[in-house]
Amino acid sequence: MQKLTKREDQIMQLIWQSDGMFIRDIVERLPHPKPHYNTVATIVKILVKKGFLTSEKLGNVDRYNAVVSMEAYRKEDISNIKKKYFDNSFSKMMAHFAKQEQLTDEEIQELIAIIKSKKV
Amino acid sequence: MQKLTKREDQIMQLIWQSDGMFIRDIVERLPHPKPHYNTVATIVKILVKKGFLTSEKLGNVDRYNAVVSMEAYRKEDISNIKKKYFDNSFSKMMAHFAKQEQLTDEEIQELIAIIKSKKV
DNA sequence: GTAGATATACTAATTTATTAGTAGAATTTT
DNA sequence: AAAATTCTACTAATAAATTAGTATATCTAC
Secondary structure: OOOOOHHHHHHHHHHHHOOOEEHHHHHHHOOOOOOOHHHHHHHHHHHHHOOOEEEEEEOOEEEEEEOOOHHHHHHHHHHHHHHHHHOOOHHHHHHHHHHHOOOOHHHHHHHHHHHHHHHO | OOOOOHHHHHHHHHHHHOOOEEHHHHHHHOOOOOOOHHHHHHHHHHHHHOOOEEEEEEOOEEEEEEOOOHHHHHHHHHHHHHHHHHOOOHHHHHHHHHHHOOOOHHHHHHHHHHHHHHHO
């Protein structure tokens, strides 16, 4: 899967959170300094070409929808983190999180419950 | 903290795995197609300027060391993942991992042990 | 239907990232 | 010490990413 550039990523995040967006909506929801309408249009077109988005014409306006799901992209993204920092070891990564987050005992119990419920 | 570009990241990974590298070592350890010596030197100089590396002269050759630790950078990197994909919620992220990774019962037990040992 | 507003295609400018050439200094070999 | 090699500083070319201008089409309100 191709990687998203910073701007592309930012725009994909918005579209993933919605169900279909027009260029004008994207511009509106981007933080200051808002890029030019055509700037966004250009990047959206690149995203269509890369296969991340499809467009559908509503009247004379294009609405864009995600083709690649957030989950699919996220999976890759996280898999890269695991590879890059944790020797591709899931346990190592988890140990890091547990330590990093300075969890309280209650949070740890909660976490254990979550983990168990997902599988057992 | 500034973000690393792809090439910068790749070079930082090598330096983090070592303790101090010369340009020639970096070039040698990069996968094919190996970039030009001066290409690496340029990027290394950018990394010094960004505050990720320091140089020390050994004889007339520069050796480069990490200033920003891998752990510090990794922490940021992971924190962004959490923010970007999991609404900044640690529990949500953990739930995802447990599900995504298709852990066996044993692995889950192991994981729980790891989490407990880190805190309790 | 004319004026004003909005959307898109096309194109190009600008910025950032990556690559590498040339020249000269230092080092090693002969 | 001359020749060959290695390293660096400086500079610039190329490529990728981001930004936005101009022209044209479409719609909306009057």
